[in-house]
Amino acid sequence: MAEGGVVYTRSETGSDHRHSGLYSRHSRNYVESVSVEICTIMTRLGYGEEIRRWRVEKYRGLDRLRNKRSTDVISITAGSKAEGLTGYFESDKDTLYILKHVLCVEAGTNLDTIPDDIDVFRMDTREYPGHCILLQERPATIPSAQIYNSLCHNGYGEVLLSSRLFQDYMYICQDLYMPPLLSRYAEPTGPSRPVVGLDIIYDDIVDAIPCHCPSILQRWAARPRHWPSPVIVQKVVSFGACVTPVGHKGSDNKHIEWRICFNIGETELVNNLNGTQAKVYVILKMILKDLLKPTKKEITSYVLKNIILWQAENTQPTEFYERSLLHWLYDGLRQLRTAIDKKHLCYYMIPERNLMAACGLEDALQRKWVADITDMMDEGPRVILRLEKIRKAIVASPEPMLWFSQKRMEVEMLYLELQNRLTQITNENGDLDLGYLALEFYSCLNVSDVLGRIRQEGNPAIGPIDVLIRLLM
Structure with a gap:
C-alpha cells in the first residue's frame, strides 16, 4: 500500500476498480465516448496541450527576463499560470519572491560552505508537520533590512525569525516592488500579499526564504511509486524547498512558525501530468468553484492538486488517456468526498502534514458537501452539464x-x-x-x-x- 494521501489501494486507483461505481451505473462505451467529447471541448476552451505548453514556456521565459534585473530576490511564477492551466485573466497570477541573501538549513549542516554575506537560520521542525521555527544560526556580515526587522527573542537566549514580523515588514515595503499602476493592495491572506489592479486581483505575491532540507526531499524521493519517472524525481529534489511566512492555523506559536513549501518542484510535477490528468484537475477546480463554492477557503484548489498528484503516483501512467477522463474525474470526486468526510488529506510532499487540519470546515457544511459530491457521482457523466463554461461549449x-x-x-x-x-x-x-x-x-x-x-x-x-x-x- 502506497504511503500518503487519502490512503489508496491498487483496487481504488487502477483498472481493477473500473467495474464498480461509475461503470455500474453507465455503460463503459457511453462513459468513454463522453470522455473523448469532453476532452475535445476542454481543448477548445483553452486547456489543450499546445496552449498549455506554450503558457509554461512563456512564463518561464518571463521569469528569466525579470530575474536578469533583480539583485535581491528571485521571481518565480507559481500556481496555475506556471502550470499552463489558466488564461491570462482567468485567475490570479501567483508569484514567489525568494530572497537571495538568506538561507534556512537543517540541523547539522556545515555552515563553512555558506558565504558569510548570507543570513543562516536553523530549522526547528518539532512543530506541526510541514512547519518549522527558524533559529538564527549565523547572522550575515551585513544583514538585510527584511531579516533584521523580523528578528525576535524567544526568552531562552535564542534569536528567532518571526513570520508575522516578516510578513508585516514586507507588506509595508511592497511599494518598492510594484509599479504605481498596481499600488492598491488587498489585506494579506495566508502567506500572500494580493496586488489589485484594474479592479481585479492581478498578482498574489508570496515572499519566501530558500530552504536546504535534503532529508525531507529524500524521504519523498524514496517512496515506491508508479509516477513520476526517476529522472523527474531527482529534478524535483534538485529544486529544493523554501519556507513561507505562515504558521499552522491551530498553533499558539503561528506568529513565529513558517510553512515548508516545494512550489517549484510541485510545478514540475504538474507539468509532467499528461493532457487527460491536467483536464481532470481543471474540471475538479471548476466543480469546486461553481458547485461547492467555498466562501472561507475551507477547501482550496491546492487540496485538489494533491489529490491529482496522489492519483498519479499510485497509478500506472498508461491508465490515463482520453477515454478514461470521466473515470478519473469520478475517482477524484470520491477522494475529495473522503477528504471532506474524514477532514484528512496527506500533503503529497510531506504526508505527515494534514491539509485539512484547522481548515475551518463546520459540521453542517461538511455534511452538505459530502451529500453534494455523492449526488454528483450518482449523476455520472451528466454532472458535466452543471458547469456553465462546459455546458455553453456543448450547446x-x-x-x-x-x-x-x-x-x-x-x-x-x-x-x-x-x-x-x-x-x-x-x-x-x-x-x-x-x-x-x-x-x-x-x-x-x-x-x-x-x-x-x-x-x-x-x-x-x-x-x-x-x-x-x-x-x-
Missing part, C-alpha cells in the same frame, strides 16, 4: 466555437509574447522595436476580427478592451 454551434477557440489561442499566444518582449525591452534600452510593434499589430487584428464577428451575429456591441479581456479569461 454552441461547432463552427463558430472552433473559430473562436482558434482566435482565443492566437490572441493569448501573442499577448504572452508581448509581455515577454516588453520585459526584454525594459531590461535593455526601453525603446519599442519593430518586433514589439508587429506583435501588438497582430493582436489588434485578432481582436478586431472577433469584435467584427460578434457584431455581425447581432450580439450586443462591446468595446475592443472587453473583447480582449474575454479572450484572455
Whole structure:
C-alpha cells in the first residue's frame, strides 16, 4: 500500500476498480465516448496541450527576463499560470519572491560552505508537520533590512525569525516592488500579499526564504511509486524547498512558525501530468468553484492538486488517456468526498502534514458537501452539464466555437509574447522595436476580427478592451 494521501489501494486507483461505481451505473462505451467529447471541448476552451505548453514556456521565459534585473530576490511564477492551466485573466497570477541573501538549513549542516554575506537560520521542525521555527544560526556580515526587522527573542537566549514580523515588514515595503499602476493592495491572506489592479486581483505575491532540507526531499524521493519517472524525481529534489511566512492555523506559536513549501518542484510535477490528468484537475477546480463554492477557503484548489498528484503516483501512467477522463474525474470526486468526510488529506510532499487540519470546515457544511459530491457521482457523466463554461461549449454551434477557440489561442499566444518582449525591452534600452510593434499589430487584428464577428451575429456591441479581456479569461 502506497504511503500518503487519502490512503489508496491498487483496487481504488487502477483498472481493477473500473467495474464498480461509475461503470455500474453507465455503460463503459457511453462513459468513454463522453470522455473523448469532453476532452475535445476542454481543448477548445483553452486547456489543450499546445496552449498549455506554450503558457509554461512563456512564463518561464518571463521569469528569466525579470530575474536578469533583480539583485535581491528571485521571481518565480507559481500556481496555475506556471502550470499552463489558466488564461491570462482567468485567475490570479501567483508569484514567489525568494530572497537571495538568506538561507534556512537543517540541523547539522556545515555552515563553512555558506558565504558569510548570507543570513543562516536553523530549522526547528518539532512543530506541526510541514512547519518549522527558524533559529538564527549565523547572522550575515551585513544583514538585510527584511531579516533584521523580523528578528525576535524567544526568552531562552535564542534569536528567532518571526513570520508575522516578516510578513508585516514586507507588506509595508511592497511599494518598492510594484509599479504605481498596481499600488492598491488587498489585506494579506495566508502567506500572500494580493496586488489589485484594474479592479481585479492581478498578482498574489508570496515572499519566501530558500530552504536546504535534503532529508525531507529524500524521504519523498524514496517512496515506491508508479509516477513520476526517476529522472523527474531527482529534478524535483534538485529544486529544493523554501519556507513561507505562515504558521499552522491551530498553533499558539503561528506568529513565529513558517510553512515548508516545494512550489517549484510541485510545478514540475504538474507539468509532467499528461493532457487527460491536467483536464481532470481543471474540471475538479471548476466543480469546486461553481458547485461547492467555498466562501472561507475551507477547501482550496491546492487540496485538489494533491489529490491529482496522489492519483498519479499510485497509478500506472498508461491508465490515463482520453477515454478514461470521466473515470478519473469520478475517482477524484470520491477522494475529495473522503477528504471532506474524514477532514484528512496527506500533503503529497510531506504526508505527515494534514491539509485539512484547522481548515475551518463546520459540521453542517461538511455534511452538505459530502451529500453534494455523492449526488454528483450518482449523476455520472451528466454532472458535466452543471458547469456553465462546459455546458455553453456543448450547446454552441461547432463552427463558430472552433473559430473562436482558434482566435482565443492566437490572441493569448501573442499577448504572452508581448509581455515577454516588453520585459526584454525594459531590461535593455526601453525603446519599442519593430518586433514589439508587429506583435501588438497582430493582436489588434485578432481582436478586431472577433469584435467584427460578434457584431455581425447581432450580439450586443462591446468595446475592443472587453473583447480582449474575454479572450484572455
